[in-house]
Amino acid sequence: MTTRREPRHQQPKRARVRWTVAVPIVALLAGVLTVASPPGTASAAVPRVAQTWSSLMYHSLTPSPEYVQLRKTLAAQRSSLTARIAQVTQGRATQAAAQIGLAPAVTADAAARTRYAGAREALGTATNTLTVVSLQRPHNAAAVAAAKQAVAAASATAGTYRAQAGQTGTALKSVLTTARTATTNLDNAIVAWQTAHARVVASHQKLVELDKKMAGYAGQAAAISRTVVTEIRPRFVYADSTTVYGVRVHKNVAYAFRRMLDDAKASGIVLSGGGFRTKQRQIELRKINGCPDIWTAPASSCRVPTAIPGRSLHEIGLAVDITSGGRSLTANSPAFKWMAAYARRYGFVNLPSEPWHWSITGG
Numbered sequence: 001m002t003t004r005r006e007p008r009h010q011q012p013k014r015a016r017v018r019w020t021v022a023v024p025i026v027a028l029l030a031g032v033l034t035v036a037s038p039p040g041t042a043s044a045a046v047p048r049v050a051q052t053w054s055s056l057m058y059h060s061l062t063p064s065p066e067y068v069q070l071r072k073t074l075a076a077q078r079s080s081l082t083a084r085i086a087q088v089t090q091g092r093a094t095q096a097a098a099q100i101g102l103a104p105a106v107t108a109d110a111a112a113r114t115r116y117a118g119a120r121e122a123l124g125t126a127t128n129t130l131t132v133v134s135l136q137r138p139h140n141a142a143a144v145a146a147a148k149q150a151v152a153a154a155s156a157t158a159g160t161y162r163a164q165a166g167q168t169g170t171a172l173k174s175v176l177t178t179a180r181t182a183t184t185n186l187d188n189a190i191v192a193w194q195t196a197h198a199r200v201v202a203s204h205q206k207l208v209e210l211d212k213k214m215a216g217y218a219g220q221a222a223a224i225s226r227t228v229v230t231e232i233r234p235r236f237v238y239a240d241s242t243t244v245y246g247v248r249v250h251k252n253v254a255y256a257f258r259r260m261l262d263d264a265k266a267s268g269i270v271l272s273g274g275g276f277r278t279k280q281r282q283i284e285l286r287k288i289n290g291c292p293d294i295w296t297a298p299a300s301s302c303r304v305p306t307a308i309p310g311r312s313l314h315e316i317g318l319a320v321d322i323t324s325g326g327r328s329l330t331a332n333s334p335a336f337k338w339m340a341a342y343a344r345r346y347g348f349v350n351l352p353s354e355p356w357h358w359s360i361t362g363g
């Protein structure tokens with residue numbers, strides 16, 4: 001537990017400057033170390049249950065090749081879906097335009113047919129008149145000539161209207177074909193969109209399941225974390241710890257801790273903190289934090305809650321007092337909110353009475 005009032009780093013000034021420069025190298029080494037020796041192959045002194053915890057966290061935080069592939073597939077499927085949606089939108093616009101063109105073509109064709117029918121009727125009437133006038137006796141040459149002219153004029157008009165009706169008919173057919181094609185294209189685009197959508201949904205569902213499986217590993221690790229503490233406590237030696245971005249933690253939690261800091265940073269939250277501390281330092285803190293006595297008074301009886309020496313998870317590198325921007329986390333800080341939302345995924349649980357104190361058990 002706790003070090004709210006503890007200076008973050010206990011090194012003398014000269015050492016601190018050197019330490020700052022060394023951080024990237026240490027971080028790099030920590031990275032290499034973790035990659036080179038995955039959990040499960042840790043030192044023989046480390047209890048099996050602790051190795052299991054590390055291995056579970058490793059699987060919780062390391063996407064399987066299937067997961068990685070699925071994410072790529074999903075990205076491709078999503079962009080395909082976007083293209084399909086664009087096609088449906090385009091198809092709808094084309095179809096709407098075709099529909100708009102259809103009505104005037106139908107009207108124009110109907111009008112042209114009506115005109116042509118009228119002209120044919122007029123031609124029939126003129127022809128009948130010519131027959132009647134031709135049969136009249138005595139023969140009226142002027143009337144016959146006039147009737148013939150009327151027939152010729154009606155015939156010319158009927159010819160013109162017939163040609164116009166032919167044109168509007170052809171135009172109507174063409175517009176109808178365009179409309180049918182547009183409808184077919186739209187139907188096909190909708191089917192393609194539905195197919196693409198179904199693929200995205202299926203892949204997403206699969207990814208959610210794989211994600212659950214990964215979260216399940218973290219859950220299994222959490223379930224054994226108390227045993228990890230019990231097993232590590234009596235065997236812990238300083239060599240079992242390592243430094244992650246300047247924070248000394250147990251090697252078994254180093255990978256998960258590093259991933260947590262990396263992912264937080266990627267979300268704009270820069271985390272650091274104080275991890276391992278010696279029993280001697282814990283005894284000093286009991287004094288500094290005004291505990292009624294060193295060895296028996298409960299942590300809560302100190303000015304700042306401070307565990308009895310020998311009981312703090314800091315002494316075995318399994319707890320970290322998290323800082324952000326050089327300050328201990330407070331309950332409403334963005335860094336705390338990030339931790340509250342995600343830390344469990346990295347195997348870290350908060351001790352509710354101390355927003356800054358995070359460990360593998362929450363103790």
Ligand SMILES: [Zn+2]
Binds near residue numbers: 001002003320356358
């Ligand atoms: Zn603490």
